[in-house]
Amino acid sequence: MMFWDGNMGGWGYIVMVVSFVLFWGAIIAAIIIFARSMGAGNRRHEDSGNRAGAAENLLAERFARGEIDEGEYTTRLTVLRRSSGA
Template sequence: MMYGTDGCMWGGWGWSGWILMSAVMVLFSAALITAVVLTVRYLAGSDTERNRADSAASFRSEDALAQRFAQGDIDADEFRRRMTLLRESQESR
């Protein structure tokens, strides 16, 4: 037969076997969930970095425009018109 001397199937470990099996399953589940979360964050992180780069570029564009206005290369109307166009293009992305 497959029963051990204590009457449990396959020799059995009693309660210690159940506790050990439960602990291993909890650790395995935690490791699996952590792996999934880290993978999603890694894949989503590339988009976040791209958005930060776009944002930095737009600030540089606005700074360059403000500098041209400060130097007198463009007048106030031209500055407002170009700033509006820059912000509209940022919103459409």
């Protein structure tokens, strides 16, 4: 048996609208967070930084072993840093 005769009143509508917005906001936020965590954009950025660092380390090792001279080392290091955006 309903004693409120089907009328929610002002507060009922306000609570309904707020809960609707919060529910769909949480769903959309979850989708965005999931998409960003699964996206390749972050991995590409991190991998390019790691590859550039590894390339610089390899170049420094070759310079230390005497395989390349100082001029070639600085030229190649400049090219590496320019291509990686550092």
